Amino acid sequence: MMKIICGVDVSKARLDACIMPGAVSRSFDNDASGIAQLAAFCRQHAAELLVMEATGGLERKAFLLLWESGQPCAIANAARVRLFAEAMGVPEKTDRIDAAMIARFAQVQDLRPTPLPSRAQQRLKALVARLRQVTDDLVVQKQRRSALLEDAEMTASLDEVIALLKRQSRTLEGEIASMIDDDPLWAHLASTFRSVKGVADRTIAWLMADLPEIGIYDNKAIAKLAGLAPIADDSGKRKGKRPVRGGRAGVRSILFLVAAIAARYDQSLGAFRDRAIQQGKAKMVVRIALARKLLVRLNAKARDARAQFANAT
Known part of the structure; x- marks a missing residue:
């Protein structure tokens, strides 16, 4: 049975909503009163999930208040929604159309609620x-x-x-x-991260704030979140380059810097970098690979630290 989903297009002043299936549309002010009306609209139509795009922070207030009102919410990638709309033969773009396409995208992708951060x-x-x-x-x-x-x-x-x-x-x-x-858990994770030479307080703060999933997700998933996972581009006998894209730019940029520093002190990281250079890898490819290797190492340490903390408590 198809889920009832409310897609919401967010702008600075307005929240344009569309319930799917049924294409029931309404528009609300993007303020506390309008968000409360949106929550009531979702309850009226028994919406199981409300989905909005990440829009540079304009969605945060609505996301938090809707969760507090008891309405499960999810955040969708705006670029993926746009590509989905074009693939579905909908090149037009209005607030109402966007809201409907967000809801349809969420149904096809079977999106799950995005957990509310503490x-x-x-x-x-x-x-x-x-x-x-x-x-x-x-x-x-x-x-x-x-x-x-x-x-x-x-x-x-x-x-x-x-x-x-x-x-x-x-x-x-x-x-x-x-x-x-x-915070006992954060303090334990911070101490664990500092065991890697080159990882200092700012790097720890960036990881804690922008990558709270570290130590929870597996290595492939955490690399993808940071935008450091290579994307296959093969067809038949052709083996294309494997670029990286998307992910959390703040985390990725700090890992580029820290990985270069850590490689000066850590023999295995330094050897990994030197082998890649000797193989003729492009400079940017080496940077990405080194940052990914550091992230995988930090993720493994965080996983062990979380397990130790859970056992201790």
């Missing part, structure tokens, strides 16, 4: 996201400072901004460290 996980993710923003801003301001000609007024202005960003960075780092230290 409040601590939400807080950690927000802190890490802000730290990343402050770090990026600090890099930009330092570049402007180094490129500045002799101008005392402009130099003082930039120095003031740089000092402010440094203070914010230290404050955020302290809050993140406190959160991790105060």
